[in-house]
Amino acid sequence: MKRILIVDDAATVRMYHRGILESAGYKVEEAWNGIEALEKTLESPFDLYIVDVNMPKLDGYAFLRELRQQQGPQQPAIMISTEAAARDEIVAYQAGASDYLVKPVHAAQLLTHVRLMLGEEIQ
């Protein structure tokens, strides 16, 4: 079973994403900021990261940069932001994101991107 880490300071959003992913058969863990996410990653890398931008202590960009520095580009990471501008998307990719979605993210949309990132068949 593929393991996914949701990194978001909003418990409601974590719950929303967790519900979608678990119902699709993924094993999900949560972190409420970048620091906690890095700690969990050091214990055991995840197959995929879903990362919010604006978080306390360590934001999404800083987390991705640290993740890439520590573990390279192997694990895909989807950044989820409220910003739709192309430049925000570029900054996310520059930080190490593999994919970029703009909130609010619909369930089918999230699952499609997750499957794409994990190299699975898109249903």
Add this chain to the structure above:
Amino acid sequence: MNASPANPLLEQFLSEAHDLLESIGKKLLQLEEAPDDQGILNELFRSVHTLKGNSGLFTWPEMTRVLHAGEDLLGMVRSGNASYSRELADRLLEAMDFVDVLCREIKSMECIDAARAAESERMTEGLRKLMPSKAATGNAALSGVTIAAAELPSENVFWENLSLGSVPEAARMAAFRQCREGETLFWIDYRPERECFFHGDDPLNTARHCPGLLWGRVFAPDPLPTLTDLDTYSCVVKFQLLTAASREELAEYYRYLPDQVEISAVAPLLLVIPQGSREVPTAEKHFCAEALRMLEAADFASLRQFVQAMLEGGPAESWLTSAGFSGVSADSGRDYVAGSDQLTPTDLNNRKTDLANHNVRLLEQILAEFRTARGLLLKRVDDLDSSLYARAIPHPRLKTPMRLIDHLYFVAEHDDHHLARIWDLVNTAP
């Protein structure tokens, strides 16, 4: 997503909202003690941002709208574009109280009362009013994007500023009405860098998704090379857009393209323009030349008449009478100001056009006079009390109420007919 009492996500939202609102209230009070504390400000901003993001998972525009305005306002305080004040704190507290009321309503009624929409609008408006708006005082620079204030162009650039003429009449008419209802519209000239594709930009997408877009066009400002010489990796087009978005929205949207966009607030009267040639010499030049000629010829009677015309739109009026201008410039405008109950009927015996004998006059002179008369008319309309714009007066022949704007469009169209005829004559002249 629909809220349901059995929905654990909804319960989670309400629980987190409660905590966030409590935290927001505390931080607002802390900021009153230490308004420069960036740490508190950042936490406050993040809390409002999170709450807004959470609300976006549901269909509660009344709540999301207020939180969005609060987030924008705090974002401006955080970036130094707005000052933290007691009033700002009070408004934010009031807004958060409103959000709290909505949360309680959702908890008890499983929905938000439809009547809250108006309250939400008022609350949002109150927050947005605290955001710096320099339309009335000058230029506003936000996030590096400069937005010029609305001004009627000075005489010497009058025609050069008519790029709004590319907007179809119906769209301009709709835009003008929006202006008159109090909205500020903006004109955007967006000239993407030639190498923009290599920077990850998507100009067409950026233009198409411009907030509040009313009308737009894309065109090549310079002649395109032949297809074989065309560099497909180079952007050679320009965009012109008319939008009803707020200056804050535009500054935010174009914050990464400050060198590629020019944004100007649109003076409403610029939307009321005639169609026709822009290649008209300045009125002043021809007026002076003609007046000097009359002076040198000691033709004081003609000179007096000509000067009078310049001041009142008289000789031009003799030509413009047939174009419907006399109704507005001399009579109808007064009808609107005087509060008449019917527009003054057109004088069907008026022979000023015939008597003016335009066929023996210089085309440039006729056009210059036309332009002068148009300028005087626009100035006269601009000087009117704005309350008169909405006033409708019955037309004596059409038996239908006409507002001043209706009348102006009528005039502009009639005028266009004459300009078209003039250019037809020019183009077919041997």
